[in-house]
Amino acid sequence: MLKAENIVSYKQYIVSISIIWILVIILLGRFFQIQILSYDRYSKKANTNRIRKITSTAPRGLILDRNGQILVDNSPSYVLTAIPGELKNKGQKFDIISSIIGLDSLEVSKNYKKYYRGKFLPTRLAKDLTFSQVSKLEENKINLGGVYYEQIPDRYFPSKVKASHILGYVKEVDRPIRKNLGNKQRYELGDMIGWIGLEKQYEYYLKGIRGTSFYEVDAFGREVGLAKGLDSQNPEPGNNIVTTIDIDIQYILEEIMMGKKGVIIVGNPSTGEIIGAVSAPDFEPDLFTGLMLEKDWEKVLRDPDKPLINRMIQGLYPPGSIVKMVTATNLLLNPEFDPNKYQRCDGHYQFGDRLFGCWQSQGHGDMTLNTAILNSCDVYFYKNVHLINLNELSSTFRSYGFGQATLLDIPGESVGIVPTSEYMTKRYGRYGWSKGAILNICIGQGELLVTPIQVFNYINLLATNGNAGTPHFVMVDKIPKNIAPKLDSKFWNRIKTDMKDVINHENGTGRSANPNVDGMIVFGKTGTAENPHGENHAWFIGWAELDDSKYSIVVLLENSGSGGAVAAPVARKVFAQISKNTQLSFYE
Amino acid sequence: MNNIHLSELKDVPVKIIWAVAFLTIMGLVVLKSISQHHVGGVFQNPFTKQLFFLIPAVLLSILILITPRYTIHKYAYALYAIGVLIVLMPFFGNPHAGTYRWLNIGLPFAIQPSEFAKVFTLIALARYLSDYNLQMKKFSTIILPILLVMLPTIIVLKQPDLGTAIIMMAPVLPMLYWAGARPFYLFLILTPLFSMLTAFHSLAFTVWAIVLGISIFVARPKRLMAIALFFGNIFIGLLSPILWNSLSKYQQSRVLTFINPEKDPLGAAYQIIQSKTAIGSGGLFGKGWGEGTQTHLKFLPVQESDFILSVMGEEFGFISILIVLLVFGLFIIQILKRSFLSKDRFSSIALMGFASVFMAHVFVNTAMTVGLIPVKGLPFPFISAGGSFLLTCFIMIGLILKLSVNYSE
Numbered sequence: 001m002l003k004a005e006n007i008v009s010y011k012q013y014i015v016s017i018s019i020i021w022i023l024v025i026i027l028l029g030r031f032f033q034i035q036i037l038s039y040d041r042y043s044k045k046a047n048t049n050r051i052r053k054i055t056s057t058a059p060r061g062l063i064l065d066r067n068g069q070i071l072v073d074n075s076p077s078y079v080l081t082a083i084p085g086e087l088k089n090k091g092q093k094f095d096i097i098s099s100i101i102g103l104d105s106l107e108v109s110k111n112y113k114k115y116y117r118g119k120f121l122p123t124r125l126a127k128d129l130t131f132s133q134v135s136k137l138e139e140n141k142i143n144l145g146g147v148y149y150e151q152i153p154d155r156y157f158p159s160k161v162k163a164s165h166i167l168g169y170v171k172e173v174d175r176p177i178r179k180n181l182g183n184k185q186r187y188e189l190g191d192m193i194g195w196i197g198l199e200k201q202y203e204y205y206l207k208g209i210r211g212t213s214f215y216e217v218d219a220f221g222r223e224v225g226l227a228k229g230l231d232s233q234n235p236e237p238g239n240n241i242v243t244t245i246d247i248d249i250q251y252i253l254e255e256i257m258m259g260k261k262g263v264i265i266v267g268n269p270s271t272g273e274i275i276g277a278v279s280a281p282d283f284e285p286d287l288f289t290g291l292m293l294e295k296d297w298e299k300v301l302r303d304p305d306k307p308l309i310n311r312m313i314q315g316l317y318p319p320g321s322i323v324k325m326v327t328a329t330n331l332l333l334n335p336e337f338d339p340n341k342y343q344r345c346d347g348h349y350q351f352g353d354r355l356f357g358c359w360q361s362q363g364h365g366d367m368t369l370n371t372a373i374l375n376s377c378d379v380y381f382y383k384n385v386h387l388i389n390l391n392e393l394s395s396t397f398r399s400y401g402f403g404q405a406t407l408l409d410i411p412g413e414s415v416g417i418v419p420t421s422e423y424m425t426k427r428y429g430r431y432g433w434s435k436g437a438i439l440n441i442c443i444g445q446g447e448l449l450v451t452p453i454q455v456f457n458y459i460n461l462l463a464t465n466g467n468a469g470t471p472h473f474v475m476v477d478k479i480p481k482n483i484a485p486k487l488d489s490k491f492w493n494r495i496k497t498d499m500k501d502v503i504n505h506e507n508g509t510g511r512s513a514n515p516n517v518d519g520m521i522v523f524g525k526t527g528t529a530e531n532p533h534g535e536n537h538a539w540f541i542g543w544a545e546l547d548d549s550k551y552s553i554v555v556l557l558e559n560s561g562s563g564g565a566v567a568a569p570v571a572r573k574v575f576a577q578i579s580k581n582t583q584l585s586f587y588e
Numbered sequence: 589m590n591n592i593h594l595s596e597l598k599d600v601p602v603k604i605i606w607a608v609a610f611l612t613i614m615g616l617v618v619l620k621s622i623s624q625h626h627v628g629g630v631f632q633n634p635f636t637k638q639l640f641f642l643i644p645a646v647l648l649s650i651l652i653l654i655t656p657r658y659t660i661h662k663y664a665y666a667l668y669a670i671g672v673l674i675v676l677m678p679f680f681g682n683p684h685a686g687t688y689r690w691l692n693i694g695l696p697f698a699i700q701p702s703e704f705a706k707v708f709t710l711i712a713l714a715r716y717l718s719d720y721n722l723q724m725k726k727f728s729t730i731i732l733p734i735l736l737v738m739l740p741t742i743i744v745l746k747q748p749d750l751g752t753a754i755i756m757m758a759p760v761l762p763m764l765y766w767a768g769a770r771p772f773y774l775f776l777i778l779t780p781l782f783s784m785l786t787a788f789h790s791l792a793f794t795v796w797a798i799v800l801g802i803s804i805f806v807a808r809p810k811r812l813m814a815i816a817l818f819f820g821n822i823f824i825g826l827l828s829p830i831l832w833n834s835l836s837k838y839q840q841s842r843v844l845t846f847i848n849p850e851k852d853p854l855g856a857a858y859q860i861i862q863s864k865t866a867i868g869s870g871g872l873f874g875k876g877w878g879e880g881t882q883t884h885l886k887f888l889p890v891q892e893s894d895f896i897l898s899v900m901g902e903e904f905g906f907i908s909i910l911i912v913l914l915v916f917g918l919f920i921i922q923i924l925k926r927s928f929l930s931k932d933r934f935s936s937i938a939l940m941g942f943a944s945v946f947m948a949h950v951f952v953n954t955a956m957t958v959g960l961i962p963v964k965g966l967p968f969p970f971i972s973a974g975g976s977f978l979l980t981c982f983i984m985i986g987l988i989l990k991l992s993v994n995y996s997e
Contacts, residue, residue, distance in 0.1 A: 004718050004719065004720035004932060004933035004934065005720075005931070005932065005933060006928075006930050006931055006932060006933050006935075006936040007767075007768055007933060008766055008927065008928050008930075008936055008940075010928070012765065012766065012928075013924065013925075013928040016762065016765075016924055016940070016943075017921055017924055020917055020920050020921060020924070020943075020947060021917060023947065023951050024913050024914070024916070024917040026955075026960075027913055027950075027951065027954045027955065027958070027960075028909070028910060028913055030955075030958045030960055031867065031901065031906055031909045031910070031913075031958060032906065034864055034867050034868045034901075034958055035867060035868055035870055035871055035872065035901060035905065035906040035909070036871070036872060036906055038868050039868060039869070039871045039872075041868065042864065042865050042867070042868020042869045043868070043869045043871065045865045045868070045869070046865050046866070046868075046869035046881060046882055047869075049862075049865060049881075049882065049885075049887055050881050050882070050885050050887065216881075216885065217885070224885065
């Protein structure tokens with residue numbers, strides 16, 4: 001044994017040593033490449049591998065009434081999320097969730113797809129869970145690996161008023177919404193964004209700044225603590241906004257409008273502040289928060305009265321006689337016009353081959369401008385139509401703010417129609433219309449269409465000799481400059497006197513708007529607007545002066561009859577309430 | 589002759605001992621870092637488990653050091669038989685994680701018999717090749733030793749354990765080379781493999797056919813043999829795509845995943861990516877002991893054994909890798925030097941075998957952690973945790989030290 005000699009040559013020895021060193025150098029070269037040359041890349045990779053960014057929703061600012069009472073608040077709401085990377089057996093887990101929260105598992109899986117942002121980012125499955133649902137989910141935790149829940153602030157409406165068209169609502173940011181946002185990076189899927197109303201207008205102030213924290217996660221996606229060296233930022237709540245709304249007045253307005261269709265706006269004519277406003281029918285302000293049931297949504301959407309439309313700013317109505325002060329302004333600016341000259345009203349007026357009737361078919365008798373306004377006589381204006389040029393009339397309308405947005409701080413305003421001769425020609429053709437159209441327009445009928453907020457601005461201008469502030473809902477330092485017709489104060493005062501007589505004269509059409517409160521003087525004008533779609537719209541516009549304060553009002557009741565009989569009594573109720581409200585005063 | 593010669597021990601290669609000590613301590617340092625947050629008993633904690641196994645490991649190597657080389661030579665074939673038997677044994681028990689690699693004999697840890705079998709096979713092969721009657725210049729003489737190694741290898745491959753099977757085959761060619769086989773014959777052993785692999789690509793196959801033709805021409809074998817070799821290879825090459833296509837899609841993918849586990853992207857590819865990220869983010873000096881985020885956040889898989897070098901790369905940086913690989917290179921060179929200087933053929937060939945086994949381990953493991961080759965479950969000698977593997981390493985060290993000592997009979 002072991003007798004055989006070693007026969008390995010030096011050459012073999014050198015060959016094998018060379019092979020060993022070649023292999024070692026290959027390996028070291030590779031390590032050099034990875035650790036030294038590609039260090040930055042792998043270092044970055046190692047960090048993203050282990051750090052997860054978690055953001056937390058900032059509470060939105062509150063919306064307060066003028067006295068600091070809360071109109072819109074936040075309340076905690078539980079949201080169910082899942083980390084996709086940790087979620088095994090999705091279907092099975094969705095079924096468990098579905099059985100606990102009562103949301104269809106198909107819906108859960110739809111949400112999962114809708115909110116998916118990345119493998120290791122929380123994806124929303126459901127929201128607005130109750131505490132007991134969360135507890136039940138917690139009991140089933142063992143079967144729900146990868147499912148988490150978080151608390152987010154949700155909108156909550158603690159006051160007795162709805163004010164839904166004013167406050168608006170927030171919507172969850174989904175993929176298409178986010179795509180169209182200018183400042184995408186500020187929003188994440190599932191965030192709240194003001195969608196209409198004040199929530200939208202003041203989104204910038206209301207939205208807070210989301211909090212960010214960095215967690216270290218292990219390979220299984222489990223959080224093992226805050227990441228060192230990366231600062232977390234707490235969420236910063238949004239700013240509160242103080243509105244001009246008075247909860248008590250708003251409440252009364254809502255009560256009055258219950259079951260009615262129309263608009264009521266009450267405000268301070270000097271500043272343009274709106275104390276209360278209702279577009280009826282409206283909807284519950286929390287309709288859009290929480291788990292909106294499909295059937296609720298269907299109901300609102302299919303309602304023939306269209307409660308989602310904000311009539312205040314989007315409803316286009318023929319104004320009727322309430323714009324007679326515009327026509328009066330136009331006439332007063334004409335040197336050929338004599339307001340004291342009598343014009344006889346026989347109840348109708350022949351213009352060309354057409355017969356135009358007064359609302360009172362037996363006629364008003366001899367009328368001056370003053371009696372024509374307090375009786376709301378149409379024929380008086382027809383008989384002065386030769387003094388009116390359509391384009392001049394339309395520019396007078398525009399000087400009162402009609403035909404343009406009032407710059408109210410609620411987005412989505414309609415501008416209405418103030419017809420000019422160009423408009424008429426464009427609409428009916430060169431020979432399709434005649435001067436007879438002016439007869440309709442000068443009494444607020446025909447092609448003329450206005451929004452209630454324009455009418456509110458118009459009455460404010462009349463109440464303040466053209467010095468009204470732009471209508472607004474939120475107390476802000478600077479409100480946009482309002483426009484006004486340039487009129488002599490003697491003309492302003494003349495019109496005021498006429499409007500005072502509408503309420504206080506024994507024949508005045510607006511008598512029933514007077515609450516007969518000591519020291520309160522009411523001014524106004526009624527309107528009964530004919531509309532092709534049914535019953536007349538009843539209008540009342542006016543203001544009350546009490547002590548040194550003025551309160552303006554616009555009442556519009558759709559398809560409910562004459563302004564004097566229907567709308568004026570509504571104004572009376574409101575004026576009576578205002579006189580009792582000690583908190584409301586606008587001493588300047 | 590059976591007495592222990594104390595003078596022999598003086599000749600023990602100290603450099604090898606230092607290298608082993610350094611690597612083992614290095615491994616313990618890394619294992620301690622991994623084990624920081626481990627809970628559980630001694631055998632659940634890679635650090636304490638490793639410490640525990642070091643005791644029998646060192647004792648075994650000392651025991652071997654004092655065993656006469658004659659005895660080792662004498663019982664070589666018997667050990668080989670035992671080796672074959674023990675790798676068969678797991679097949680009679682219950683599968684462990686779907687494989688038959690582990691043998692459970694009631695200890696708190698399982699034994700991996702293939703680790704021991706690879707040493708026994710190596711010694712048997714060394715004995716066979718050191719027979720002075722052997723006519724190494726004949727091609728037929730190198731077939732038998734290959735079959736000798738193939739037997740346990742095929743069993744291990746069935747367990748299935750591709751990594752260990754590769755390690756078993758790794759020393760065959762170097763040992764044959766050491767025993768004086770013609771390099772051309774060793775090349776011929778590999779030809780069918782190349783023919784099969786290149787056959788799937790027409791250009792590669794053409795290039796290979798030319799290389800094969802030139803090699804045969806230069807080596808000048810008998811004309812008949814040359815023709816048989818060339819056309820035999822071409823035939824095997826042409827046949828293999830046909831055979832491959834006769835397999836079902838399912839079988840094909842099984843084979844592909846076996847050869848290249850990265851075909852399974854969530855498994856092996858993930859491991860490679862995490863390993864490279866850990867190593868790369870370590871940079872020149874590493875993140876510091878216990879500070880490896882990829883390691884401690886468990887991004888790095890099988891970190892205590894197959895990917896221990898990635899942990900080292902992350903926590904101690906390129907410097908540590910450089911030192912470890914250089915020490916390992918010097919360790920292998922020392923063994924080769926002893927092999928070259930050895931007086932008897934058995935010791936020389938066996939030492940070459942051990943050097944090859946260690947080098948194969950290091951190369952396959954390291955190349956795998958940096959994504960140079962597909963993932964194979966192989967540990968890094970002395971550094972990776974693993975009971976059976978640590979014991980085997982120290983048995984081999986005992987044998988290396990023993991056979992390195994020159995003596996006069």
